[in-house]
Amino acid sequence: MDETKGGGGSxxxxxxxxxxxxxxxxxxxPKKSGPMDKSLGIGLRVGVELVSAxxxxxxxxxxxxxxxxxxxxxxxxxxxxxxxxxxxxxxxxVKPKG
Amino acid sequence: xxxxxxxxxALGQFKLTTALGPLGASVNFTQSNLMMVISGLLILGLMVLxxxxxxxxxxxxxxxxxxxxxxxxxxxxDQIGDEGKAFFPFVFTLFMFVLIGNLLGLLxxxxxxxxxxxxxxxxxxxxxxxxxxxxxxxxxLHFFSYFFPPGAPVLLAPIIVPVEIxxxxxxxxxxxxxxxxxxxxxxxxxxxxxxxxxxxxxxQALGSFGVIGAVGPMxxxxxxxxxxxxxxxxxAYVFAILTCIYLHDAVHLH
Numbered sequence: 276m277d278e279t280k281g282g283g284g285s286x287x288x289x290x291x292x293x294x295x296x297x298x299x300x301x302x303x304x305p306k307k308s309g310p311m312d313k314s315l316g317i318g319l320r321v322g323v324e325l326v327s328a329x330x331x332x333x334x335x336x337x338x339x340x341x342x343x344x345x346x347x348x349x350x351x352x353x354x355x356x357x358x359x360x361x362x363x364x365x366x367x368x369v370k371p372k373g
Numbered sequence: 374x375x376x377x378x379x380x381x382x383a384l385g386q387f388k389l390t391t392a393l394g395p396l397g398a399s400v401n402f403t404q405s406n407l408m409m410v411i412s413g414l415l416i417l418g419l420m421v422l423x424x425x426x427x428x429x430x431x432x433x434x435x436x437x438x439x440x441x442x443x444x445x446x447x448x449x450x451d452q453i454g455d456e457g458k459a460f461f462p463f464v465f466t467l468f469m470f471v472l473i474g475n476l477l478g479l480l481x482x483x484x485x486x487x488x489x490x491x492x493x494x495x496x497x498x499x500x501x502x503x504x505x506x507x508x509x510x511x512x513x514l515h516f517f518s519y520f521f522p523p524g525a526p527v528l529l530a531p532i533i534v535p536v537e538i539x540x541x542x543x544x545x546x547x548x549x550x551x552x553x554x555x556x557x558x559x560x561x562x563x564x565x566x567x568x569x570x571x572x573x574x575x576x577q578a579l580g581s582f583g584v585i586g587a588v589g590p591m592x593x594x595x596x597x598x599x600x601x602x603x604x605x606x607x608x609a610y611v612f613a614i615l616t617c618i619y620l621h622d623a624v625h626l627h
Contacts, residue, residue: 320551320611327547332539353539359532360539364547 320368325361332357381568383561387488405486412473412486441469445613452617456624460617463503467496468613475556475605479598487608488556490549497548500616508623519626548615555608559601566590566597 336353340346391398392407423438431439445465449457471487478485486492508516520537521530569590576583 320547323547323551323554324543327550328539328543330550331543331546335539335542353535356532356535357539360536360543363536363540364543 317368321365324364324368328361328364329354329357332360381565383564383568386560386564387557389489404484405489405492408474408477408484408486409470412470412477415473415477416469441465448614449617452614453621453624457617457620460620464613464616464620467500467616468609471496471552471612472606472609475609476602478556478560479601479605485556485560487552488560490553493549493553494545496552496612497545500548500619501545504619504623507620508626511624512626516626519622544615544619548612552608552612555604559597559604562597563594563601566594570594 332353333350336350336357339349339353343349389403389405391402392404393402396402397407419434419438419441423434426432426435428435442465445468446458446461449461449464451457453460474485474487477483478488505516508519520534520541522533522537525533567590570587573579573583573587573590579586
Protein backbone atom coordinates (compact mmCIF):
# COMPACT_ATOMS: atom_id res chain seq x y z
CA MET A 276 0.00 0.00 0.00
CA ASP A 277 1.08 3.53 -0.63
CA GLU A 278 1.62 4.88 2.86
CA THR A 279 2.51 8.43 1.84
CA LYS A 280 -0.81 9.02 0.14
CA GLY A 281 -3.56 10.44 2.34
CA GLY A 282 -1.24 11.43 5.21
CA GLY A 283 -0.12 7.86 5.96
CA GLY A 284 -0.47 6.40 9.45
CA SER A 285 -3.07 3.92 10.61
CA UNK A 286 -6.35 3.21 8.92
CA UNK A 287 -8.20 5.34 11.46
CA UNK A 288 -6.01 8.37 10.72
CA UNK A 289 -6.45 7.99 6.97
CA UNK A 290 -10.20 7.56 7.38
CA UNK A 291 -10.33 10.71 9.47
CA UNK A 292 -8.40 12.82 6.95
CA UNK A 293 -10.55 11.43 4.13
CA UNK A 294 -13.73 12.27 6.05
CA UNK A 295 -12.45 15.79 6.75
CA UNK A 296 -11.61 16.28 3.08
CA UNK A 297 -15.12 15.23 2.09
CA UNK A 298 -16.67 17.44 4.82
CA UNK A 299 -18.41 14.46 6.41
CA UNK A 300 -17.49 15.38 9.97
CA UNK A 301 -19.23 18.45 11.30
CA UNK A 302 -16.71 21.09 12.39
CA UNK A 303 -16.74 21.95 16.09
CA UNK A 304 -18.36 18.83 17.48
CA PRO A 305 -21.91 17.52 17.08
CA LYS A 306 -24.58 19.97 16.02
CA LYS A 307 -26.64 21.38 18.88
CA SER A 308 -30.38 21.81 18.57
CA GLY A 309 -31.38 25.26 17.40
CA PRO A 310 -32.39 28.05 19.80
CA MET A 311 -35.99 27.85 18.55
CA ASP A 312 -36.23 24.18 19.39
CA LYS A 313 -34.79 24.72 22.86
CA SER A 314 -36.82 27.77 23.85
CA LEU A 315 -40.02 26.14 22.64
CA GLY A 316 -39.30 23.14 24.84
CA ILE A 317 -38.62 25.36 27.86
CA GLY A 318 -41.67 27.50 27.16
CA LEU A 319 -43.89 24.44 27.18
CA ARG A 320 -42.40 23.30 30.48
CA VAL A 321 -42.37 26.46 32.60
CA GLY A 322 -46.08 26.89 33.26
CA VAL A 323 -46.67 23.27 34.14
CA GLU A 324 -43.66 23.17 36.49
CA LEU A 325 -45.04 26.10 38.48
CA VAL A 326 -48.54 24.72 38.76
CA SER A 327 -47.66 21.11 39.48
CA ALA A 328 -45.58 22.00 42.56
CA UNK A 329 -48.57 23.94 43.88
CA UNK A 330 -50.93 21.03 43.14
CA UNK A 331 -48.72 18.61 45.06
CA UNK A 332 -48.31 21.04 47.98
CA UNK A 333 -52.06 21.66 48.25
CA UNK A 334 -52.70 17.91 48.18
CA UNK A 335 -50.16 17.29 50.96
CA UNK A 336 -51.46 20.20 53.05
CA UNK A 337 -55.08 19.11 52.67
CA UNK A 338 -54.24 15.52 53.58
CA UNK A 339 -52.12 16.48 56.62
CA UNK A 340 -54.88 18.83 57.80
CA UNK A 341 -57.45 16.05 57.63
CA UNK A 342 -55.14 13.70 59.49
CA UNK A 343 -54.04 16.13 62.25
CA UNK A 344 -57.36 18.05 62.46
CA UNK A 345 -55.60 21.37 61.94
CA UNK A 346 -57.61 22.64 58.98
CA UNK A 347 -56.76 25.14 57.48
CA UNK A 348 -53.35 26.02 58.90
CA UNK A 349 -51.18 23.37 57.28
CA UNK A 350 -52.91 23.99 53.95
CA UNK A 351 -51.91 27.65 54.16
CA UNK A 352 -48.36 26.72 55.09
CA UNK A 353 -48.04 24.23 52.24
CA UNK A 354 -49.43 26.64 49.64
CA UNK A 355 -46.54 28.95 50.54
CA UNK A 356 -44.04 26.08 50.40
CA UNK A 357 -45.53 24.89 47.11
CA UNK A 358 -45.13 28.33 45.56
CA UNK A 359 -41.51 28.33 46.67
CA UNK A 360 -41.02 24.85 45.22
CA UNK A 361 -42.55 25.98 41.93
CA UNK A 362 -40.14 28.90 41.71
CA UNK A 363 -37.28 26.53 42.62
CA UNK A 364 -38.36 24.22 39.77
CA UNK A 365 -38.28 27.07 37.28
CA UNK A 366 -34.95 28.33 38.56
CA UNK A 367 -33.51 24.87 37.98
CA UNK A 368 -34.90 24.98 34.46
CA VAL A 369 -33.48 28.35 33.42
CA LYS A 370 -30.35 28.75 35.56
CA PRO A 371 -27.10 29.13 33.65
CA LYS A 372 -25.19 25.88 33.37
CA GLY A 373 -22.01 25.85 35.37
CA UNK B 374 -75.66 16.63 11.19
CA UNK B 375 -76.44 20.16 10.05
CA UNK B 376 -79.35 20.50 12.45
CA UNK B 377 -77.21 19.56 15.44
CA UNK B 378 -74.29 21.68 14.30
CA UNK B 379 -75.18 24.53 16.64
CA UNK B 380 -73.58 22.89 19.64
CA UNK B 381 -69.89 22.21 20.06
CA UNK B 382 -69.18 18.91 21.77
CA ALA B 383 -65.44 19.33 22.20
CA LEU B 384 -64.89 16.75 24.93
CA GLY B 385 -67.07 13.95 23.58
CA GLN B 386 -64.15 12.67 21.52
CA PHE B 387 -62.31 11.62 24.68
CA LYS B 388 -65.10 9.32 25.85
CA LEU B 389 -64.07 5.69 26.17
CA THR B 390 -66.16 3.10 24.36
CA THR B 391 -65.53 -0.59 24.09
CA ALA B 392 -63.90 -1.93 20.96
CA LEU B 393 -63.83 -5.29 19.17
CA GLY B 394 -67.59 -5.92 19.44
CA PRO B 395 -69.26 -8.05 22.16
CA LEU B 396 -66.02 -9.82 23.07
CA GLY B 397 -64.31 -6.52 23.86
CA ALA B 398 -67.40 -5.26 25.67
CA SER B 399 -67.45 -8.23 28.03
CA VAL B 400 -63.91 -7.50 29.24
CA ASN B 401 -64.14 -3.69 28.92
CA PHE B 402 -61.52 -3.58 26.20
CA THR B 403 -61.71 0.08 25.17
CA GLN B 404 -60.67 1.79 21.95
CA SER B 405 -57.84 3.30 24.02
CA ASN B 406 -56.52 -0.19 24.76
CA LEU B 407 -56.92 -1.10 21.12
CA MET B 408 -54.80 1.88 20.06
CA MET B 409 -52.14 0.92 22.61
CA VAL B 410 -51.97 -2.58 21.16
CA ILE B 411 -51.80 -1.17 17.62
CA SER B 412 -49.00 1.24 18.58
CA GLY B 413 -47.11 -1.59 20.27
CA LEU B 414 -47.39 -3.68 17.11
CA LEU B 415 -46.34 -0.70 14.96
CA ILE B 416 -43.22 -0.09 17.06
CA LEU B 417 -42.36 -3.77 17.06
CA GLY B 418 -42.92 -3.96 13.30
CA LEU B 419 -40.81 -0.87 12.68
CA MET B 420 -37.89 -2.17 14.69
CA VAL B 421 -38.05 -5.78 13.43
CA LEU B 422 -38.58 -4.94 9.76
CA UNK B 423 -36.21 -1.97 10.01
CA UNK B 424 -33.42 -4.09 11.44
CA UNK B 425 -33.88 -6.94 8.97
CA UNK B 426 -32.16 -5.60 5.81
CA UNK B 427 -28.94 -4.58 7.63
CA UNK B 428 -27.92 -2.64 4.54
CA UNK B 429 -24.88 -0.36 4.63
CA UNK B 430 -26.93 2.24 2.79
CA UNK B 431 -30.27 1.97 4.60
CA UNK B 432 -33.66 2.06 2.92
CA UNK B 433 -36.46 4.26 4.21
CA UNK B 434 -37.68 1.91 6.93
CA UNK B 435 -34.19 1.03 8.11
CA UNK B 436 -33.21 4.71 8.14
CA UNK B 437 -36.24 5.52 10.27
CA UNK B 438 -35.51 2.73 12.72
CA UNK B 439 -31.84 3.69 12.93
CA UNK B 440 -32.65 7.38 13.40
CA UNK B 441 -35.00 6.63 16.31
CA UNK B 442 -32.58 4.15 17.88
CA UNK B 443 -29.45 6.27 17.55
CA UNK B 444 -31.19 9.51 18.46
CA UNK B 445 -32.53 8.20 21.76
CA UNK B 446 -29.33 6.32 22.52
CA UNK B 447 -27.31 9.50 22.03
CA UNK B 448 -29.75 11.42 24.22
CA UNK B 449 -29.40 8.83 27.00
CA UNK B 450 -25.60 8.94 26.94
CA ASP B 451 -25.46 12.74 26.63
CA GLN B 452 -27.85 13.34 29.49
CA ILE B 453 -27.08 10.52 31.93
CA GLY B 454 -23.47 9.77 31.07
CA ASP B 455 -22.01 6.35 30.41
CA GLU B 456 -24.48 4.75 32.82
CA GLY B 457 -27.18 5.87 30.39
CA LYS B 458 -26.64 2.80 28.24
CA ALA B 459 -28.31 0.70 30.94
CA PHE B 460 -31.46 2.83 30.83
CA PHE B 461 -31.63 3.16 27.05
CA PRO B 462 -34.19 0.35 26.50
CA PHE B 463 -36.53 1.90 29.05
CA VAL B 464 -36.28 5.44 27.66
CA PHE B 465 -36.59 4.20 24.09
CA THR B 466 -39.76 2.24 24.91
CA LEU B 467 -41.29 5.25 26.66
CA PHE B 468 -40.40 7.61 23.82
CA MET B 469 -41.77 5.38 21.08
CA PHE B 470 -44.95 4.56 22.99
CA VAL B 471 -45.72 8.24 23.60
CA LEU B 472 -44.69 9.33 20.11
CA ILE B 473 -46.69 6.70 18.24
CA GLY B 474 -49.64 7.33 20.57
CA ASN B 475 -49.55 11.06 19.79
CA LEU B 476 -49.19 10.48 16.05
CA LEU B 477 -51.87 7.76 15.83
CA GLY B 478 -54.27 10.14 17.55
CA LEU B 479 -53.97 12.57 14.65
CA LEU B 480 -55.48 10.06 12.21
CA UNK B 481 -59.24 10.39 11.56
CA UNK B 482 -61.49 7.94 13.47
CA UNK B 483 -58.59 7.23 15.77
CA UNK B 484 -58.16 7.77 19.49
CA UNK B 485 -55.33 9.45 21.39
CA UNK B 486 -54.54 7.36 24.45
CA UNK B 487 -52.07 9.99 25.66
CA UNK B 488 -55.03 12.37 26.09
CA UNK B 489 -56.09 10.51 29.24
CA UNK B 490 -54.41 11.47 32.50
CA UNK B 491 -54.79 7.89 33.72
CA UNK B 492 -52.38 6.80 30.98
CA UNK B 493 -49.87 9.64 31.29
CA UNK B 494 -49.84 9.53 35.09
CA UNK B 495 -49.18 5.79 34.97
CA UNK B 496 -46.20 6.40 32.68
CA UNK B 497 -44.94 9.26 34.87
CA UNK B 498 -45.30 7.21 38.08
CA UNK B 499 -43.38 4.36 36.47
CA UNK B 500 -40.58 6.83 35.70
CA UNK B 501 -40.52 8.32 39.18
CA UNK B 502 -40.62 4.96 40.97
CA UNK B 503 -37.77 3.72 38.78
CA UNK B 504 -35.76 6.90 39.43
CA UNK B 505 -36.22 6.60 43.19
CA UNK B 506 -35.37 2.89 43.23
CA UNK B 507 -32.25 3.50 41.13
CA UNK B 508 -31.13 6.33 43.42
CA UNK B 509 -31.72 4.27 46.56
CA UNK B 510 -29.89 1.31 45.06
CA UNK B 511 -26.84 3.29 43.99
CA UNK B 512 -26.55 5.69 46.92
CA UNK B 513 -28.40 3.90 49.71
CA LEU B 514 -29.64 6.19 52.46
CA HIS B 515 -27.23 8.84 51.21
CA PHE B 516 -29.98 9.50 48.62
CA PHE B 517 -31.87 11.57 51.21
CA SER B 518 -29.09 14.16 51.17
CA TYR B 519 -30.62 15.06 47.81
CA PHE B 520 -33.27 17.00 49.71
CA PHE B 521 -30.68 19.24 51.36
CA PRO B 522 -28.16 20.72 48.93
CA PRO B 523 -24.59 20.85 50.26
CA GLY B 524 -23.41 24.28 51.39
CA ALA B 525 -26.85 25.55 52.35
CA PRO B 526 -27.09 27.07 55.84
CA VAL B 527 -28.42 24.53 58.35
CA LEU B 528 -30.74 27.17 59.81
CA LEU B 529 -32.72 27.14 56.57
CA ALA B 530 -33.25 23.36 56.65
CA PRO B 531 -36.87 23.59 57.90
CA ILE B 532 -37.73 25.55 54.74
CA ILE B 533 -35.40 23.94 52.18
CA VAL B 534 -36.22 20.31 52.98
CA PRO B 535 -40.03 20.59 52.53
CA VAL B 536 -39.56 22.69 49.41
CA GLU B 537 -37.18 20.12 47.92
CA ILE B 538 -39.52 17.25 48.82
CA UNK B 539 -42.49 19.03 47.21
CA UNK B 540 -40.33 19.78 44.19
CA UNK B 541 -39.37 16.11 43.92
CA UNK B 542 -42.96 14.94 44.28
CA UNK B 543 -44.15 17.45 41.69
CA UNK B 544 -42.13 15.70 38.99
CA UNK B 545 -44.64 12.97 38.11
CA UNK B 546 -47.46 15.53 38.26
CA UNK B 547 -45.78 17.96 35.88
CA UNK B 548 -44.62 15.14 33.62
CA UNK B 549 -48.12 13.69 33.25
CA UNK B 550 -50.09 16.96 33.14
CA UNK B 551 -47.85 18.42 30.43
CA UNK B 552 -48.40 15.56 28.01
CA UNK B 553 -52.09 15.10 28.81
CA UNK B 554 -52.91 18.83 28.64
CA UNK B 555 -51.11 19.34 25.33
CA UNK B 556 -52.91 16.45 23.71
CA UNK B 557 -56.33 17.45 25.03
CA UNK B 558 -55.84 21.10 24.03
CA UNK B 559 -54.84 20.18 20.48
CA UNK B 560 -57.76 17.83 19.92
CA UNK B 561 -60.27 20.25 21.46
CA UNK B 562 -59.06 22.94 19.04
CA UNK B 563 -59.51 20.53 16.11
CA UNK B 564 -63.06 19.80 17.24
CA UNK B 565 -63.96 23.46 17.79
CA UNK B 566 -62.73 24.59 14.37
CA UNK B 567 -64.32 21.59 12.70
CA UNK B 568 -67.62 22.58 14.33
CA UNK B 569 -67.17 26.11 12.99
CA UNK B 570 -66.91 24.70 9.47
CA UNK B 571 -70.25 22.90 9.85
CA UNK B 572 -71.92 25.86 11.56
CA UNK B 573 -70.93 28.33 8.87
CA UNK B 574 -71.76 26.03 5.97
CA UNK B 575 -75.17 25.17 7.43
CA UNK B 576 -76.04 28.72 8.50
CA GLN B 577 -79.44 29.97 7.18
CA ALA B 578 -78.57 33.65 7.64
CA LEU B 579 -75.31 33.55 5.72
CA GLY B 580 -76.63 31.43 2.85
CA SER B 581 -74.05 30.64 0.22
CA PHE B 582 -71.62 33.13 1.82
CA GLY B 583 -71.39 30.70 4.71
CA VAL B 584 -69.93 28.02 2.48
CA ILE B 585 -67.24 30.44 1.32
CA GLY B 586 -66.64 31.58 4.89
CA ALA B 587 -66.25 27.99 6.02
CA VAL B 588 -62.96 27.91 4.16
CA GLY B 589 -61.49 30.03 7.01
CA PRO B 590 -61.78 27.49 9.84
CA MET B 591 -60.95 24.74 7.37
CA UNK B 592 -57.62 26.45 6.56
CA UNK B 593 -57.01 26.94 10.28
CA UNK B 594 -57.50 23.22 10.88
CA UNK B 595 -55.00 22.40 8.15
CA UNK B 596 -52.43 24.70 9.75
CA UNK B 597 -53.30 23.25 13.16
CA UNK B 598 -52.55 19.75 11.89
CA UNK B 599 -49.00 20.82 11.09
CA UNK B 600 -48.66 22.37 14.52
CA UNK B 601 -50.04 19.26 16.21
CA UNK B 602 -47.49 17.11 14.36
CA UNK B 603 -44.78 19.31 15.90
CA UNK B 604 -46.38 19.06 19.34
CA UNK B 605 -46.67 15.27 19.04
CA UNK B 606 -42.92 14.99 18.42
CA UNK B 607 -41.96 17.66 20.93
CA UNK B 608 -44.02 16.22 23.78
CA ALA B 609 -42.64 12.73 23.25
CA TYR B 610 -39.14 14.25 23.15
CA VAL B 611 -39.73 16.31 26.31
CA PHE B 612 -41.10 13.26 28.12
CA ALA B 613 -38.04 11.22 27.19
CA ILE B 614 -35.47 13.93 27.93
CA LEU B 615 -37.02 14.69 31.33
CA THR B 616 -36.86 10.99 32.14
CA CYS B 617 -33.17 11.16 31.24
CA ILE B 618 -32.62 14.27 33.40
CA TYR B 619 -34.31 12.62 36.38
CA LEU B 620 -32.25 9.47 35.84
CA HIS B 621 -29.12 11.65 35.73
CA ASP B 622 -30.07 13.11 39.11
CA ALA B 623 -30.66 9.61 40.44
CA VAL B 624 -27.32 8.30 39.22
CA HIS B 625 -25.17 11.29 40.16
CA LEU B 626 -27.17 13.09 42.92
CA HIS B 627 -27.08 16.91 42.60
